Amino acid sequence: xxxxxxxxxxxxxxxxxxxxxxxxxxxxxxxxxxxxxxxxxxxxxxxxxxxxxxxxxxxxxxxxxxxxxxxxxxxxxxxxxxxxxxxxxxxxxxxxxxxxxxxxxxxxxxxxxxxxxxxxxxxxxxxxxxxxxxxxxxxxxxxxxxxxxxxxxxxxxxxxxxxxxxxxxxxxxxxxxxxxxxxxxxxxxxxxxxxxxxxxxxxxxxxxxxxxxxxxxxxxxxxxxxxxxxx
Amino acid sequence: xxxxxxxxxxxxxxxxxxxxxxxxxxxxxxxxxxxxxxxxxxxxxxxxxxxxxxxxxxxxxxxxxxxxxxxxxxxxxxxxxxxxxxxxxxxxxxxxxxxxxxxxxxxxxxxxxxxxxxxxxxxxxxxxxxxxxxxxxxxxxxxxxxxxxxxxxxxxxxxxxxxxxxxxxxxxxxxxxxxxxxxxxxxxxxxxxxxxxxxxxxxxxxxxxxxxxxxxxxxxxxxxxxxxxxx
DNA sequence: CATATGCTCAATAGATTACTTGATCAAGGC
DNA sequence: GCCTTGATCAAGTAATCTATTGAGCATATG
Numbered sequence: 001x002x003x004x005x006x007x008x009x010x011x012x013x014x015x016x017x018x019x020x021x022x023x024x025x026x027x028x029x030x031x032x033x034x035x036x037x038x039x040x041x042x043x044x045x046x047x048x049x050x051x052x053x054x055x056x057x058x059x060x061x062x063x064x065x066x067x068x069x070x071x072x073x074x075x076x077x078x079x080x081x082x083x084x085x086x087x088x089x090x091x092x093x094x095x096x097x098x099x100x101x102x103x104x105x106x107x108x109x110x111x112x113x114x115x116x117x118x119x120x121x122x123x124x125x126x127x128x129x130x131x132x133x134x135x136x137x138x139x140x141x142x143x144x145x146x147x148x149x150x151x152x153x154x155x156x157x158x159x160x161x162x163x164x165x166x167x168x169x170x171x172x173x174x175x176x177x178x179x180x181x182x183x184x185x186x187x188x189x190x191x192x193x194x195x196x197x198x199x200x201x202x203x204x205x206x207x208x209x210x211x212x213x214x215x216x217x218x219x220x221x222x223x224x225x226x227x228x229x230x231x
Numbered sequence: 232x233x234x235x236x237x238x239x240x241x242x243x244x245x246x247x248x249x250x251x252x253x254x255x256x257x258x259x260x261x262x263x264x265x266x267x268x269x270x271x272x273x274x275x276x277x278x279x280x281x282x283x284x285x286x287x288x289x290x291x292x293x294x295x296x297x298x299x300x301x302x303x304x305x306x307x308x309x310x311x312x313x314x315x316x317x318x319x320x321x322x323x324x325x326x327x328x329x330x331x332x333x334x335x336x337x338x339x340x341x342x343x344x345x346x347x348x349x350x351x352x353x354x355x356x357x358x359x360x361x362x363x364x365x366x367x368x369x370x371x372x373x374x375x376x377x378x379x380x381x382x383x384x385x386x387x388x389x390x391x392x393x394x395x396x397x398x399x400x401x402x403x404x405x406x407x408x409x410x411x412x413x414x415x416x417x418x419x420x421x422x423x424x425x426x427x428x429x430x431x432x433x434x435x436x437x438x439x440x441x442x443x444x445x446x447x448x449x450x451x452x453x454x455x456x457x458x459x460x461x462x
Numbered sequence: 463c464a465t466a467t468g469c470t471c472a473a474t475a476g477a478t479t480a481c482t483t484g485a486t487c488a489a490g491g492c
Numbered sequence: 493g494c495c496t497t498g499a500t501c502a503a504g505t506a507a508t509c510t511a512t513t514g515a516g517c518a519t520a521t522g
Contacts, residue, residue, distance in 0.1 A: 010422050011286055013348040017420045018262035018269075020341045021334045029260035030480085031249035038249075047499060055242055060481055062500060067479095072337035081489050081498045091333045098329040102322040103252045106303035110251045117244040189248045191241050261510085278469060291511055293470060298509095312468045312519050 027071035028095070032056060033064050040074060041093050041215040042147070042186055043154035044086035093215050100188070117191070124197045126209040129220060132182055142179045143210075146196040147186060155214060157184065158223035165192045168199050180206045187213030258302035259326070263287060264295050271305060272324050272446040273378070273417055274385035275317035324446050331419070348422070355428045357440040360451060363413055373410045374441075377427040378417060386445060388415065389454035396423045399430050411437045418444030 028034060035054045039045060045053070051061035065085055068074045075088045087093065103110050118124070127135075135141045136159055145152045145160040152162035163171050165185075175181060181200055185192035193209045200207035218224050259265060266285045270276060276284070282292035296316055299305045306319045318324065334341050349355070358366075366372045367390055376383045376391040383393040394402050396416070406412060412431055416423035424440045431438035449455050 010348075013344070013422065014266065014420070015262065016344045016348075017341065018266045020338055020344060021265055021330055022260065022262040023338065024330050024334055025256060025259040025261075025265065028256040029253065030256075031246065031253040032480090034252055034256065035245065035249045048497095057482075058499070059483080059501085062498095063480085066500080073333075078488085078499095081496090083499060089333065089336055091329070091336055095326070095329040095333050098322070098326040099252055099255050102304075102320065102326050103255055105320055105322055107251055107254065110248065113244070113247040113251060117241075117247075189245070191244065257509095263510090279467095288512075289469070290471085290513080293468095294511085297470080309469095309518085312466090314469065 023071045024073065024095070027068050027073055028099070030064070032060075033068055034096070034099075036061075036064060036068065037073065037087065037092060037096050038187065038189075040085060040087045041096065042151050042213075044077075044084045046082045046084055048082075050085065090219075093219060097216065097219060114189070118194060124194060124209055126211045127182060129210065129212055129217060129222060132210055133222065135182070140180060141182050142175055144175070144181050144183045144196070145185075146183050146192045147214075151186075151214075153226060155218075155224050155226050157214065157217055158225045160184070160225075165196045165199070168196055169203070172200075172203055172205070175205070177205075180208065182208055182210055184210035185213060187216060254302045255304065255326070258299050258304055259330070261295070263291075264299055265327070265330075267292070267295060267299065268304065268318070268323060268327050269418065269420075271316060271318045272327065273382050273444075275308075275315045277313045277315055279313075281316065321450075324450060328447065328450060345420070349425060355425060355440055357442045358413060360441070360443055360448060360453060363441055364453065366413075371411060372413050373406055375406070375412050375414045375427070376416075377414050377423045378445075382417075382445075384457060386449075386455050386457050388445065388448055389456045391415070391456075396427045396430070399427055400434070403431075403434055403436070406436070408436075411439065413439055413441055415441035415448075416444060418447060 028037070032054055036050060039050060039053050047062050047065060048058060050065070051058045054061065056064070065074060065076070069076065069085075072088050073092050074085050077084050077086070132141070132143070136143060143157060143160040145156045145162045146165040146168065147162075148164050149162060152160075152164075156162065161174075163174065183193040183196040183200075185196075188211050190213060197207045197209055212220075214224070259268070263285055267281060270281060270284050278293050278296060279289060281296070282289045285292065287295070296305060296307070300307065300316075303319050304323050305316050308315050308317070363372070363374070367374060374388060374391040376387045376393045377396040377399065378393075379395050380393060383391075383395075387393065392405075394405065414424040414427040414431075416427075419442050421444060428438045428440055443451075445455070
């Protein structure tokens with residue numbers, strides 16, 4: 001049954017192989033690290049910025065990054081006193097997207113959590129990437145990136161303009177009064193676009209939400225502007 | 232910044248969402264459970280069969296299955312005194328494939344482990360799915376499924392014939408003497424096709440290996456025969 | 463009804479993980 | 493050289509996870 005070149009038993013070989021792949025799944029087996037991966041999918045971040053974003057202490061964030069780095073999911077680069085982390089491979093985003101797709105299909109709790117935060121009454125309309133690309137071509141809509149400015153600069157959907165959600169209320173005048181706004185942010189579970197729609201609605205503007213974020217858009221091979229490498 | 236329908240803070244919302252997705256990654260964060268998923272990707276199994284396959288005790292296997300079931304990655308069906316487990320969704324295979332692809336790109340240790348088992352001297356040739364489909368059309372090769380008979384019956388590549396690796400030595404006469412044999416089994420880390428090639432070589436036959444297994448073939452949308460649903 | 467089989471459950475010990483705190487380190491500014 | 497900032501490291505505690513053991517449950521059979 002076993003072949004001649006073996007220096008391991010078949011069992012030991014399998015153990016070793018699955019052990020290696022489990023390094024990856026173990027690295028992802030934490031809500032905090034999943035969130036870190038999700039944020040890094042937008043572009044690189046310093047440890048301090050990540051820590052604030054995910055609501056963890058600096059030391060704890062640093063240690064989570066260390067375990068992600070040991071599993072080769074992220075890489076670091078030092079710049080003065082700052083250390084910038086980034087995803088080590090675009091395939092990391094693919095794994096996260098696959099997990100997300102599975103959760104959406106299998107875990108009803110996720111839908112309930114989203115509904116609990118948004119309140120069923122909100123009923124914000126969302127559009128698919130296909131819809132959007134057709135409507136963009138027809139010039140019907142304004143595409144609005146509501147993420148922080150730095151993320152817009154690190155890469156954004158082709159044709160999008162930037163107004164971070166925190167500045168949206170005071171910068172409404174920049175948007176043509178009659179156009180429908182399509183707002184997007186980091187991804188399907190990012191709340192910035194929801195918040196942006198609420199602001200638009202409160203000021204009598206029409207707005208819809210793009211359900212996907214930049215990483216999903218990029219993964220689908222759609223046009224991106226201004227990105228630098230891995231986003 | 233926060234919108235009016237909220238009954239959770241943005242932070243609590245994110246925590247809840249990532250916590251849910253982490254149920255999936257935690258369920259996969261074990262070499263044993265990864266192997267269980269890999270085996271179930273071939274088709275459903277009883278607890279006892281799985282336990283023997285993965286080299287774990289019955290009780291331990293049952294508990295691993297329980298945690299996979301709680302994360303909605305597998306489902307069970309009772310048949311007499313047997314309980315058959317199967318993957319709850321084809322997307323589970325996609326997650327596993329994404330993890331595998333990432334590991335192959337990032338973890339040099341995996342390549343070394345494979346080389347240590349196979350011995351560098353073996354140098355078995357492998358073909359891609361595209362190669363195979365072209366050569367099959369030209370009638371140059373015999374496609375051989377070397378997995379156990381039950382797995383062949385649960386679904387196999389279109390046009391494949393079945394000789395389980397354990398019976399290959401005594402059933403060599405069934406193969407046309409001059410044809411090149413393309414052997415496949417469960418996937419890239421399954422050793423049955425390697426063992427089959429060693430047997431063929433020892434009897435002076437020409438054989439190559441298909442690097443992918445049935446689940447990968449199916450995921451690529453290529454033709455499968457005799458499968459029943461989720462494989 | 464008694465028994466066997468296939469599986470699940472509960473209890474446990476040992477290992478691993480998560481987060482905190484405080485010390486330390488590396489690079490840059492004064 | 494000293495101080496500040498951003499990040500890492502080490503130690504400690506609480507919580508969680510893994511595999512084992514043995515008991516218990518469901519289904520089928522004699």
